[in-house]
Amino acid sequence: IAMGNRLIGMYQRCGSMDSAHEVFSHMLERDSVTWTEMIGGYANGGLGKLALDVFDHLQQEGFPTDRVTYICIFTACASRAALAKGKALHACIAGSVLESDVTVGNAILNMYGKCGNMKEAHRFFSQMLVLDVVSWSSMIANYAQHGHSKDALQMFHEMRRKEVLPDRITFVSVLCACSHAGRVAEGCYWFDFMQKDLAIKPNLDHYNCMVDLLGRAGMLTQAEDMIRDMPFEPN
RNA sequence: UCUGAUGACGG
Numbered sequence: 126i127a128m129g130n131r132l133i134g135m136y137q138r139c140g141s142m143d144s145a146h147e148v149f150s151h152m153l154e155r156d157s158v159t160w161t162e163m164i165g166g167y168a169n170g171g172l173g174k175l176a177l178d179v180f181d182h183l184q185q186e187g188f189p190t191d192r193v194t195y196i197c198i199f200t201a202c203a204s205r206a207a208l209a210k211g212k213a214l215h216a217c218i219a220g221s222v223l224e225s226d227v228t229v230g231n232a233i234l235n236m237y238g239k240c241g242n243m244k245e246a247h248r249f250f251s252q253m254l255v256l257d258v259v260s261w262s263s264m265i266a267n268y269a270q271h272g273h274s275k276d277a278l279q280m281f282h283e284m285r286r287k288e289v290l291p292d293r294i295t296f297v298s299v300l301c302a303c304s305h306a307g308r309v310a311e312g313c314y315w316f317d318f319m320q321k322d323l324a325i326k327p328n329l330d331h332y333n334c335m336v337d338l339l340g341r342a343g344m345l346t347q348a349e350d351m352i353r354d355m356p357f358e359p360n
Numbered sequence: 361u362c363u364g365a366u367g368a369c370g371g
Contacts, residue, residue: 130363161364169365193365200366231366238367262367269369297368304369330369337370360370 130158137166157189165197173201177210192226199232203239211236212245227255231263238267243276258292266298274306293325300334304341312338329357 129152136145149155149163160183167176180198183190195218202211215233218224224233230253237246250256250264261284268277281299284291291299296319303312316335319325327335332355339348352359 127362132363134363156363158364163364165364191364196365228366233366235366257366259367264367266368292367294368301369333370 126152126154126156126159129155130162133159133162133166137162137170140170142166142170142172155188157191157194160188161191161194161197164194164201168197168201168204171204173205173207176201177205177207192223192229195223195229196232199229199236203232203236206240208237208240208242211240225254227253227257227260230255231257231259234260235263235267238263238270241271243267243271243273256287256289258289258295261289262291262295262298265295265302269298269302269305272305274302274308277302278306278308278311290323291319293319293328293331296325296327297330297334300331300338304334304338307342309338309342309344329355329360332357333360 129148132148133145136142136148145163145166149159152159160179164176164179167173167179177198180194198214199211202214218229223229230249234246234249234253237243237249246264246267250260253260261280265277265280265284268274268280277298281291281295281302296315299315300312303309303315312335316327316331320327332351336348336351339345339351
């Protein structure tokens with residue numbers, strides 16, 4: 126089983142979904158990892174519909190699932206903005222120990238956010254018992270993505286109050302939110318802060334956010350300087 | 361002693 130599972134993963138990473146499926150179909154024994162490999166491979170390969178179909182089959186036949194299976198199907202729902210399906214699947218595990226796992230919770234949170242239901246995302250977020258940097262970053266990113274820059278920044282300030290350490294991915298969303306909200310000084314402050322106080326080296330994405338922040342605010346000279354001074358080949 | 365997993369920007 127371990128060999129088959131590994132082969133499936135290898136073919137999927139190479140983009141050979143057919144070969145992965147061929148290995149799967151020839152396996153005499155399968156475990157929850159085998160099924161999750163198939164679902165995860167489809168979900169991450171932009172084939173969310175297939176991922177959900179395989180999961181339906183899994184459930185109908187009573188085949189084994191685990192924590193990772195659920196993360197994968199919520200990811201599939203998120204990528205397809207399949208809110209009704211996501212809600213139904215969430216209802217299946219509501220109140221269970223699975224739902225209270227932070228990685229599953231983060232996948233559910235992200236599903237509601239990506240489906241555009243920030244009210245439900247926030248409701249779920251508020252009752253999560255464990256929140257990590259991914260939970261906060263997901264909320265910030267989804268608020269920013271849906272044009273609620275102020276909510277995104279408010280979320281970030283709450284994260285700071287709760288003393289959860291933001292990482293480089295959190296800052297991409299924070300800088301983006303500052304850009305869309307026209308908060309140039311605040312964006313510059315956090316760009317500086319992440320380097321000096323958290324020793325996070327800005328990557329190309331951070332610099333691009335700063336160029337966007339300055340350019341959007343009409344500060345074209347400073348935006349150009351930012352492009353010239355960044356330690357990366359501008360893309 | 362192995363396999364699958366959750367957060368990201370601009371155009």
